[in-house]
Amino acid sequence: MDHDLQGLDTGSYNFEYQCVDTELHDAVHKNPTFVGARVPFHILVTKLTREEGISVCKLHNLPIPKRRLAGEIRAALEAHDCQIHDNLVSLWRFFPGEVEKAPKVERKSRNEKVPFSDAYRSDQQERKFRDLDTARFKRRLATGRLPNTEFPPNPLEVKDVHRISRGVAAQFDPRKFEEAGCAVCGCLTEKTKLTKLEDFKPSLDLLKVPGVTRQERFSITDDVRELDGPVLASGCEHVCVSCEDALAQNKIPKLALANSCWIGDIPPQLQGLKYAE
Ligand SMILES: [Zn+2]
Ligand SMILES: [Zn+2]
Ligand SMILES: [Zn+2]
Known part of the structure; x- marks a missing residue:
């Protein structure tokens, strides 16, 4: 030859x-x-x-x-x-060219424990995951949104500091945790779960229950009278979600003041008592 x-x-x-x-x-x-x-x-x-x-x-x-x-x-x-x-x-x-030895594949012995995720991921799934990763990588490459892979990472930029502090401020917005009383049940509730009484659609006529309230008497000769109108906590302008739901179904809420829970305004002398008192 x-x-x-x-x-x-x-x-x-x-x-x-x-x-x-x-x-x-x-x-x-x-x-x-x-x-x-x-x-x-x-x-x-x-x-x-x-x-x-x-x-x-x-x-x-x-x-x-x-x-x-x-x-x-x-x-x-x-x-x-x-x-x-x-x-x-x-x-x-x-x-x-130089003889490249293929990397030796380590054979797992039968008794060796294989991590659960590895053992139960079939070849097909493996391929799927790899394809997904490749697709994601290509998409990021196309949009120029590749994550910064350099180490150590650059110090934070001013705009990142702003983004993070805005997020923290949003989490601590007073509107997220301010509380107010529900006029129907008198419970202290987060304001995010309250509706203003004036925006409240269902009728409050259900709460006009006789025999629950008393007008304040200043002498023995004063007549015993009830308060007019629905039984509501004075000074409260909101309704809580659970009361709203019950009233929308035409039911008196379980914890409503109208459900014989009314005791009236606490006199200033009894407000802010210490535990011993
Ligand atoms: Zn032969
Ligand atoms: Zn030849
Ligand atoms: Zn309520």
Whole structure:
């Protein structure tokens, strides 16, 4: 042959297939990266993958093991005495450059514990996750919104400080935690859960219950009288959510003052008592 074989020692070879030596010349000319070699069969056998082993079995008229296990195929090939097929040549594809060893995949032993998420993530899911990640990365690349991957990260910019402090201020807005009394039940409730009495739609006539309230008497001779109108806490201008719901269903709220819970305004002398008093 007239081929330039220089440089063929720095590189790696991958088995392609075997062919009859008369076909070798054509095959090498069709594929310039192919190299033909008459590798002794017992050495060739040790270099084959499972799939390659099966194709070599077919070529040598060997029975292919039923379960097609790599070990069985290897055993079948090793048992074969290939003196009769001395016209066969192996074709190898040449990869120039330094031989790069594939990273060794660590086989987990059967007893070794595998993390739950790893063990139950199928190949299909794995592929899906990878595709998702790739899509996300491409989208970010297209919109120029790639996260800053430099380390250490830059100090905060003024606009970031503003954004963060605005967020904190929004969290601590007085409107978020101010409380007021509900006129119907007298409970102290967050203002975000209160409706103004004037905006309140359902009628308050339900709360006009006789026999619950008393007007203040200043002497024994004063008549015993009730307050006019619905039973409401004086000084309160809101209704809480639960009272509103009950009234909308035409029911007196369970905790309503009109439900015999009214005791009237606390006199100033009794307000702000200490625990002992
Ligand atoms: Zn040639
Ligand atoms: Zn053979
Ligand atoms: Zn209420």
